[in-house]
Amino acid sequence: MRARYIERMKATVRLQREPFDAAAEAAELTRGRADVGAVVTFTGVCRGSEQGEPIAALTLEYYPGMAEAEIERHVAEAVARWPLLGVTVVHRHGRIVPGEDIVLVVTVSSHRDAAFAAAEFLMDYLKTRAPFWKQVETTSGKTWVDAKAADDSAAARWKAPRRGREAAE
């Protein structure tokens, strides 16, 4: 288990093989604070099928060192873009069976718009930029999951000129 803290911000990025406790991670960000008005918790879960085929498990490979660095860069960008009070990202690796959690993003802010937007931004970038690769295990063997164009376009929308607060900053 690895933990990294970004200076002066309540931000944690952790990669681990073990399951995580989403409620406990969210509670950790809000404990003892009176300035929190919104907590968004996103959990990505391993489905029991991939493109209609039942699967036995997913195995996630990652690039140690770069995965942490890349996620931290996106957390720092989210903190720069939205008035966040806390961010936690936990990404599992290794073998994960259907029904188990894969990834957790928790964002905390005074008002909901920042927490919602930042959680979505972080998930879109985790999908396309964090160096993780999923391998699907079925009864007929193992195959690597293909990247989805829909994930690329979801991430690309955050690059478009933005109206409102971000544009004014």
Added chain:
Amino acid sequence: MSTRLRYFAWVRERIGKPEELIEMPSGVRTVGELMAWLASRGEEYAHAFENPNVIRAAIDHHHVRSDAAIKGAGEIAFFPPMTGG
């Protein structure tokens, strides 16, 4: 000076090893040129780099494009498009 190369997912499987140290040939200046040189090293490399347009690269833990200069790189990684999250 030797450079560490790292391979992930099906790039690693096709090449048959997760990493190696190489002496960078003179004349190889960009990530794209390095992929072309690697592809000429044998069947397993040719298979891994048969479609260089789909291969992603990183230099010292930062994503780079194939026209990125490799001068000064300590570690260069090659991998398929990412599927995390």
